Amino acid sequence: xxxxxxxxxxxxxxxxxxxxxxxxxxxxxxxxxxxxxxxxxxxxxxxxxxxxxxxxxxxxxxxxxxxxxxxxxxx
Numbered sequence: 001x002x003x004x005x006x007x008x009x010x011x012x013x014x015x016x017x018x019x020x021x022x023x024x025x026x027x028x029x030x031x032x033x034x035x036x037x038x039x040x041x042x043x044x045x046x047x048x049x050x051x052x053x054x055x056x057x058x059x060x061x062x063x064x065x066x067x068x069x070x071x072x073x074x075x
Contacts, residue, residue, distance in 0.1 A: 006012040 006015070
């Protein structure tokens, strides 16, 4: 158990307000997580995403080539 002592009533009200706001956000996150579990389609985010398809094939704009490159490679 933790005992909290406030300097004044205003500090107490301020902290209570922040905790209630955090509780609202926590409940929203909980709802989102529950909805995502109920979703049957695992790839719903990637249906029309061309970049996802490109990464599945092995290439993307962030990929790099293995072995020496054309700049400053060994001879």
